[in-house]
Amino acid sequence: MKNQALSSPMQEFWGHFLRNRLAVAGFGIVIGLLIVALLASFLAPQDPTLQSLPDKRAKPGGKFILGADEFGRDILSRLIYGTRAALLVGTVSIAIALLLGMILGTTSGFFGGMVDNLIMRILDILLAFPYLLLAIAVVSAIGPGILNTTIAVGIWAIPGFARIIRASVITIKKADYIQGARAIGASNTRIIFSHILPNFISPVIVYSTLYMANAILIEAALSFLGLGVQPPTPSWGLMVSSGRDFLLSAPHIATLPGIAIMITVLGFNLLGDGLRDSLDPKLRNL
Amino acid sequence: MANPLLEIQGLKTFFFTRKGIVKAVDGVDLSLNEGETLGLVGESGCGKSMTALSIMRLVPEPIGRIVEGSINFEGRDIVKMTESEMRKIRGNRISMVFQEPMTSLNPVFKVGFQIAEAIQLHQEVPAKGAWERSIEMLRLVGIPSPESRVNEYPHQMSGGMRQRVMIAMALSCRPKLMIADEPTTALDVTIQAQILDLINRLKEKVGSSILLITHNLGVVAEVAQYVGVMYAGHIVEYSDVIRLFKNPKHPYTVGLFQSIPKKRGSGQRERLQVIPGLVPDLLELPMGCKFQDRCSQVFKKCKNEPPPFVEIEPGHQVRCWLYE
Numbered sequence: 219m220k221n222q223a224l225s226s227p228m229q230e231f232w233g234h235f236l237r238n239r240l241a242v243a244g245f246g247i248v249i250g251l252l253i254v255a256l257l258a259s260f261l262a263p264q265d266p267t268l269q270s271l272p273d274k275r276a277k278p279g280g281k282f283i284l285g286a287d288e289f290g291r292d293i294l295s296r297l298i299y300g301t302r303a304a305l306l307v308g309t310v311s312i313a314i315a316l317l318l319g320m321i322l323g324t325t326s327g328f329f330g331g332m333v334d335n336l337i338m339r340i341l342d343i344l345l346a347f348p349y350l351l352l353a354i355a356v357v358s359a360i361g362p363g364i365l366n367t368t369i370a371v372g373i374w375a376i377p378g379f380a381r382i383i384r385a386s387v388i389t390i391k392k393a394d395y396i397q398g399a400r401a402i403g404a405s406n407t408r409i410i411f412s413h414i415l416p417n418f419i420s421p422v423i424v425y426s427t428l429y430m431a432n433a434i435l436i437e438a439a440l441s442f443l444g445l446g447v448q449p450p451t452p453s454w455g456l457m458v459s460s461g462r463d464f465l466l467s468a469p470h471i472a473t474l475p476g477i478a479i480m481i482t483v484l485g486f487n488l489l490g491d492g493l494r495d496s497l498d499p500k501l502r503n504l
Numbered sequence: 505m506a507n508p509l510l511e512i513q514g515l516k517t518f519f520f521t522r523k524g525i526v527k528a529v530d531g532v533d534l535s536l537n538e539g540e541t542l543g544l545v546g547e548s549g550c551g552k553s554m555t556a557l558s559i560m561r562l563v564p565e566p567i568g569r570i571v572e573g574s575i576n577f578e579g580r581d582i583v584k585m586t587e588s589e590m591r592k593i594r595g596n597r598i599s600m601v602f603q604e605p606m607t608s609l610n611p612v613f614k615v616g617f618q619i620a621e622a623i624q625l626h627q628e629v630p631a632k633g634a635w636e637r638s639i640e641m642l643r644l645v646g647i648p649s650p651e652s653r654v655n656e657y658p659h660q661m662s663g664g665m666r667q668r669v670m671i672a673m674a675l676s677c678r679p680k681l682m683i684a685d686e687p688t689t690a691l692d693v694t695i696q697a698q699i700l701d702l703i704n705r706l707k708e709k710v711g712s713s714i715l716l717i718t719h720n721l722g723v724v725a726e727v728a729q730y731v732g733v734m735y736a737g738h739i740v741e742y743s744d745v746i747r748l749f750k751n752p753k754h755p756y757t758v759g760l761f762q763s764i765p766k767k768r769g770s771g772q773r774e775r776l777q778v779i780p781g782l783v784p785d786l787l788e789l790p791m792g793c794k795f796q797d798r799c800s801q802v803f804k805k806c807k808n809e810p811p812p813f814v815e816i817e818p819g820h821q822v823r824c825w826l827y828e
Contacts, residue, residue, distance in 0.1 A: 395608055
């Protein structure tokens with residue numbers, strides 16, 4: 219007879235996570251943003267690139283629910299479409315960093331020795347650069363635009379992932395069950411992919427969501443500097459940048475995208491914290 | 505007499521540390537025939553686990569290495585095998601059960617998956633077939649309701665159950681030799697008895713030979729037919745279990761038996777007997793016999809020359825100058 223009180227790790231995780239209101243809020247924000255990004259063409263009242271110079275700097279209300287920018291473009295529509303750039307850069311860059319970080323971190327941690335030293339020192343070089351400088355350097359080399367921005371942010375994030383994965387691999391490698399896996403004849407490849415990876419994936423997931431928040435900020439910063447998404451594609455960073463000149467006369471142009479950035483970053487952070495709280499204690503109990 | 509299943513000759517496994525060379529296994533000879541159970545007894549640090557790991561070629565490298573000797577298994581020398589040849593043997597022809605059931609299983613996989621993995625690594629069996637075999641193995645090791653327990657995670661099981669799962673994994677490919685490294689040390693006494701009984705019964709059923717490593721003489725008495733007593737990297741006495749218990753010869757073995765707390769009889773309570781002193785630091789071994797500092801019968805020759813391992817009667821070997 220199956221014991222009802224004992225549940226699978228997945229059920230325990232959801233149970234714990236759903237009890238954390240902030241985490242659920244963060245999750246809701248992220249899901250909400252995802253929906254907005256996917257359904258942008260249905261949700262946006264207007265074409266975000268449609269200029270209407272007679273309406274420039276219009277205050278919120280009436281035809282423009284959140285007002286218009288200096289070219290008369292609807293801010294609400296631009297905010298909605300801007301979600302795409304933010305989420306795209308935020309998630310794809312982290313996916314790149316995660317993949318490369320996993321390769322480097324696992325190789326480093328598992329094999330150790332010279333390989334470990336070499337990889338870590340190269341990553342140290344990357345880490346030595348202030349993030350903006352690194353991103354600017356990459357973008358100067360390969361040009362601006364949303365794809366290249368994604369790559370730049372991805373490169374920046376690699377050392378962080380590589381380090382925590384390496385640390386996890388080193389710890390897990392010593393576990394009894396890894397020796398047990400060798401004792402049944404598992405090869406190194408099998409041990410890495412089937413036994414070590416599933417055991418470090420939890421902190422990496424947490425790290426990913428927190429890094430996504432940062433990635434979005436960096437994208438905004440790069441676009442602000444003109445190095446990221448190029449006009450007329452809407453990007454929150456771009457909107458803040460061009461709104462700078464009108465902070466006194468039409469503050470809504472710069473402020474509203476700033477709030478959008480803030481809510482997005484908050485959402486990812488809350489989600490990441492919630493994931494960490496729900497995933498970590500269970501691992502400790504084992 | 506057929507060739508022995510396992511024959512170890514002159515095995516030396518050393519660790520090359522910054523502080524010096526640690527001679528964990530310093531010249532071990534032993535042999536095991538098919539269907540037999542050999543118990544390897546000794547204190548912590550005497551080299552018995554390292555002997556087992558050497559057989560499995562799982563000695564942590566590069567700090568440790570088998571430097572000398574041969575380990576003949578089914579006619580082939582394990583020491584000379586390549587890593588990929590070794591992988592075909594591990595879990596398949598020779599398997600191992602470890603001491604700590606609480607940490608020996610991967611926490612993120614169901615137990616059925618882990619047993620099935622052992623099967624699929626060595627046999628061409630589809631996933632479903634391997635899963636069915638897992639359930640059968642769980643049934644074999646005496647886990648009730650195996651069909652539902654096969655879906656459980658290690659943290660949902662007790663220590664005794666996890667150890668049964670380990671045994672199921674170890675026997676899943678019907679190995680010729682199963683090495684059990686202190687399989688019951690981490691379990692409480694009633695479960696210990698069950699596990700030992702299980703090992704005994706399964707030996708018959710599966711047709712494996714067993715190398716049982718333990719520091720507990722009681723466990724040896726239950727399970728083993730032959731016993732090797734190890735001290736500081738050497739085997740100091742080897743005999744069949746009955747003769748060893750009746751008539752131990754080496755002063756260390758004698759000391760071990762004397763230090764077992766005895767049942768309180770009607771007479772007065774006796775002081776616990778101990779072997780005075782400590783195991784020697786493996787980095788600074790004395791010249792001559794390694795037991796000299798603790799031996800009640802030590803004399804001059806012991807301090808100068810290490811005694812050879814000699815047969816004092818058929819099937820009974822001792823490493824001591826008292827018997828030359």
